[in-house]
Amino acid sequence: xxxxxxxxxxxxxxxxxxxxxxxxxxxxxxxxxxxxxxxxxxxxxxxxxxxxxxxxxxxxxxxxxxxxxxxxxxxxxxxxxxxxxxxxxxxxxxxxxxxxxxxxxxxxxxxxxx
Numbered sequence: 131x132x133x134x135x136x137x138x139x140x141x142x143x144x145x146x147x148x149x150x151x152x153x154x155x156x157x158x159x160x161x162x163x164x165x166x167x168x169x170x171x172x173x174x175x176x177x178x179x180x181x182x183x184x185x186x187x188x189x190x191x192x193x194x195x196x197x198x199x200x201x202x203x204x205x206x207x208x209x210x211x212x213x214x215x216x217x218x219x220x221x222x223x224x225x226x227x228x229x230x231x232x233x234x235x236x237x238x239x240x241x242x243x244x
Contacts, residue, residue: 132237133206134237135234136207136232137206137208138211138229139203140203140215141201141202141228142222142227143181143199143200143201143225146198146200148200148225156173158221160173160202162221166213166214169205171204172202173201175199177198178199182224187199205234
């Protein structure tokens with residue numbers, strides 16, 4: 131798949147303990163994005179943050195949190211990302227979903243791994 135030029139980036143902010151049918155929510159999002167044929171998805175674990183609940187979650191030793199923030203980032207064409215949004219509506223009951231226009235400069239995979 132070639133992907134260059136204008137694209138959309140969807141970022142989903144959830145907690146690492148959020149689940150979907152006993153599976154980590156961030157993992158379910160990644161697997162659904164893969165099944166939908168999207169260009170890629172990455173999960174980033176935060177060290178500190180707060181959201182709509184205003185409860186601060188942190189990884190600092192004296193106040194270890196078991197629910198650190200997690201961001202799932204997906205980039206693909208506008209058409210493919212927008213087609214995936216209904217699945218996010220189904221999955222994300224608490225959290226934040228943002229959409230940004232971006233430009234893909236380079237998207238190259240390792241052909242030997244396929």
